[in-house]
Amino acid sequence: MIFEDIKNPFILSSGPSGNFQELSKIIDLNEMGAITTKTITPEPKEGNPVPRIVNIENGFINSIGLQNPGIDEFVEKELPEIEKYKTKKIISIAGYSPEDFQMMIKKIDDFNIDAYELNFSCPNVNKGGATITQNFDLYKKCIKISKESTEKPIIIKLGYSDRILKLVEIAINEDVKNFTLINTLKGMRFDLETGKPLLKRGIGGVSGSVIKPFALAMVYTVKQNYPEASIIGNGGIFDSDDVLEFKYAGADYFGIGTAVMMDPELPISLKNEWEEKYVL
Amino acid sequence: MIFEDIKNPFILSSGPSGNFQELSKIIDLNEMGAITTKTITPEPKEGNPVPRIVNIENGFINSIGLQNPGIDEFVEKELPEIEKYKTKKIISIAGYSPEDFQMMIKKIDDFNIDAYELNFSCPNVNKGGATITQNFDLYKKCIKISKESTEKPIIIKLGYSDRILKLVEIAINEDVKNFTLINTLKGMRFDLETGKPLLKRGIGGVSGSVIKPFALAMVYTVKQNYPEASIIGNGGIFDSDDVLEFKYAGADYFGIGTAVMMDPELPISLKNEWEEKYVL
Amino acid sequence: MIKGKILEKQIKNEYMYLKVEMNENIHIEPGQFLMLKNDMDKNMAKPFSIMSQDGKEIEFIIKIIGDFTKKLSQKNIHENIYLRGPYGHGFIEKIDKNKKYVLLGGGCGAAPLLHFEKNYPNMVENIKIGFKNSFVENVVPEYKLIFENIEKKTPIDWLKENDFENIISCGPKGMFKALKTMDKNSYVSLEENMGCGIGMCKGCPVKTINGIKMVCKDGPLFKLSEVIL
Amino acid sequence: MIKGKILEKQIKNEYMYLKVEMNENIHIEPGQFLMLKNDMDKNMAKPFSIMSQDGKEIEFIIKIIGDFTKKLSQKNIHENIYLRGPYGHGFIEKIDKNKKYVLLGGGCGAAPLLHFEKNYPNMVENIKIGFKNSFVENVVPEYKLIFENIEKKTPIDWLKENDFENIISCGPKGMFKALKTMDKNSYVSLEENMGCGIGMCKGCPVKTINGIKMVCKDGPLFKLSEVIL
């Protein structure tokens, strides 16, 4: 298990809830099992041009493009606030090279944080993110160096992939057994009038209820083949039935992404619903 | 373009309409641009155990498992009937090895058929299908030998993949420029009461309207990078708006799969709707 | 697609009675089924037998168990549903017409038995349908029913107490398995998740001693001795 | 989520007027917006301004352009919608309170201007709202309106003919671009596709001379001179 002493298995996933400044005014984040920061990169990133969002039925396509202030401003301005939450704090990081990961971990490892999530699955950037998994050797080195740079747990975040087992195997060979499954899938829609993609960048990442069957398949595949894997199930979790399905698939923790944007109070109400139904 | 003299760009995709015995009693198949057989394999295949089907919102998960009588019975009993249709006839084939593809093509190449679709993307089998693309070299050899075995056009059918461009590049290097995009994505659902997967085999292939954003992204990616590619867009085509989106994404032809199961008359009514709106 | 207007609807617990008027006159043989859609959207159709037909008016008994049936149950009177069919073979095509049959049903699976009894009363020797719930009381004449919770008895128990030879049965798989252990001339109407409903998609196979058949196209009625359950 | 009951609904062509009663009393400042949902399902919420508030009763003018607004337009009177908010800053927080403003609107974007005029009449020097369609005639007093198809004139044309200094504008991007070429003290209320509506998801950025801001959290009103269109 990733965490020995987590309050509950509900985790805010990386991105939709930003770095919690807004959400913490609406709900008490200390009631969550863990919270994950928006992915941080070595340099600041402006993100992609607008429109960055298209709604689809039961889902959402985004091309935010990892907008973030970069590691230095993050450490200076945001991390001190994040440290204060009394819950597990997972820092999501992405880089282009093993050295990028190493450098970022070094800068934050002494803060009051609990784990790293290596984002190898953002579909909305041309370099880094999901592109790293195209190169098994690079992917492996990024994991290896990250593992060597910290005593804290490392979590590998992957997307829907036809090589999911290979990617998991490489991580497990580096003694990293924690996975977040899954990130968004590449998707797009067109404007019927102009013939242009509705997102400025063309392709974005699909999240929300529509991706649940794919996420369940990835979680199940990994857990069936690697029972020792500790898995944060992520993709379309909105209610306790969704949570139950992810549990049956083999998830140990439950990530809440898009649902937080739909209803910022949902993480707490879902956690309560779950505890009333299945825990208490 | 795959075909110089096709009647219209509407193609029955492989599987949902079987080998047309039933459908031909309901609609006039000669009005379609092309029809694709259910994938044929060297040996007969019983297919997977039941339940083979789960409905999801705006979609469908199947684990038919390439049930088919095998190439010999196909040639003897079904092909003579299929030859009679006055439309382009695409034969979908799948095997484990380059020799399998070669053998099957040899057995059917002299019949009155128009093209081969190599199914490298069935998610519902443990060998062959999508598993071949795990091995670039094997994949390449299967294409090469197929190309050498016939003068007829070869179409490569691929699924949603994080290596879609690599798979396309390998085919194009073998001078095969025709692609059907996309097959089903791996997905699953669980029975909330028993905790067991709803499909006996666990994971199945998701098709229907829910996969349209992913299919569009694959078509767009391939066409942007290889404008010379000729593409059968496939995934969630139900109405003329769907067709329009695939056209904008770069598809040259439009495959109709799940929609035929929902309404067997839909291929003709969709073709007519399209022609009234955009052709006549 | 044929349009159907909901004329009557009754719901009790998980059971629903529905009377629908079709905008076309098609003849449905007892045992055949229809593929229903709630809306003209991009969701798949689902198979349902009918309980009776009177011209364009057809009646259903439906168990509300999942997404489709839940949505259907939320439709109001005068709203539309959509349907295509009929599909599959009528019972009459499959059975020996010179015999009389006992019709044995469990739950909503019983709909085609009631339909058969209505259209072919002379071929019916007796009929017993087990229900967990007394909702059907007003819909189905009482003498045909066994309420399993009250009588602590299933149609199979009832059958064991009697001496009948020819059976047509619709219901849960457990019932067929029990029947299989008895030495009778039984026919069973199978249910399987369906895609197309007409035999093309290979979604609804059943193993028989003559190879794999499709429930939708080759059935839904099969000789029990031929089916590998 | 707050529940809202539809009290009144009028549709003409692509425009819809809606009066909704909330089950909670929240105060919405002119310029702030709400995130609306048609149902308690798994679809995302969508941002809408209101045109006026009277206690728990709020009014909208909504253009029917896509899936969400189409579904909303199919709701009947007495049915429920769901909403959360208010989000964003009221205009009053962003503007110089000692000045008087001309309110310049285009289409449904004009809702918050009407709301502002109602709540702060003393701060309004004039108001002109361009509509392609005369539907709003009964909803919005006539003197405020310019029907672009009839008068062959836009609010911008009208502005050019007059000598005003301080402008608050809501409408299409083209209008802001035209305003940008004029030497005025202008504020613009931006629209962008939104996810969360509260600043967390980074879905609704706008480039400003002070870096990237979020329309939902930092706006929706911005000084036009600061915005990079």
Ligand SMILES: Cc1cc2nc3c(=O)[nH]c(=O)nc-3n(C[C@H](O)[C@H](O)[C@H](O)COP(=O)(O)OP(=O)(O)OC[C@H]3O[C@@H](n4cnc5c(N)ncnc54)[C@H](O)[C@@H]3O)c2cc1C
């Ligand atoms: C020929 C035929 C005739 C039928 N006639 C009737 C009828 O008269 N009245 C009636 O109520 N139902 C009938 N059914 C069953 C009916 O089709 C299903 O109950 C319905 O499709 C369920 O849809 P759903 O979306 O509500 O539930 P789903 O979400 O699809 O299913 C809910 C649960 O029921 C199980 N299930 C679904 N379909 C079936 C099935 N066909 N057999 C066994 N288990 C299933 C699923 O595995 C799941 O666990 C018939 C089926 C067939 C094949």
Ligand SMILES: Cc1cc2nc3c(=O)[nH]c(=O)nc-3n(C[C@H](O)[C@H](O)[C@H](O)COP(=O)(O)OP(=O)(O)OC[C@H]3O[C@@H](n4cnc5c(N)ncnc54)[C@H](O)[C@@H]3O)c2cc1C
């Ligand atoms: C702060 C704010 C206040 C708003 N107030 C109102 C209001 O009072 N009345 C009203 O009718 N609308 C208002 N809108 C716009 C409204 O949110 C969109 O029209 C609505 O989300 C469209 O949803 P849809 O699913 O029907 O259409 P979609 O399918 O989402 O969109 C249809 C088309 O419109 C375009 N589009 C979608 N959203 C926007 C947008 N926000 N801006 C520009 N183009 C867009 C899309 O690109 C697409 O081409 C407001 C938006 C914001 C951000």
Ligand SMILES: Cc1cc2nc3c(=O)[nH]c(=O)nc-3n(C[C@H](O)[C@H](O)[C@H](O)COP(=O)(O)O)c2cc1C
């Ligand atoms: C707006 C948005 C922004 C996201 N940003 C990130 C990110 O920065 N890093 C990351 O690893 N995943 C990111 N994700 C992916 C989510 O963390 C999550 O894996 C995915 O959305 C699937 O889960 P869901 O269906 O619950 O949203 C983002 C998703 C959305 C919708």
Ligand SMILES: Cc1cc2nc3c(=O)[nH]c(=O)nc-3n(C[C@H](O)[C@H](O)[C@H](O)COP(=O)(O)O)c2cc1C
């Ligand atoms: C029931 C079913 C059976 C299928 N069988 C095959 C098959 O044998 N060979 C193949 O290449 N694709 C098969 N497919 C995939 C379809 O051809 C198509 O690529 C996919 O379903 C996506 O398109 P759609 O959304 O229009 O169905 C099958 C799909 C379904 C739903």
Ligand code: FES
């Ligand atoms: S449902 Fe398609 S073959 Fe029976």
Ligand code: FES
């Ligand atoms: S909508 Fe999420 S940041 Fe504005």
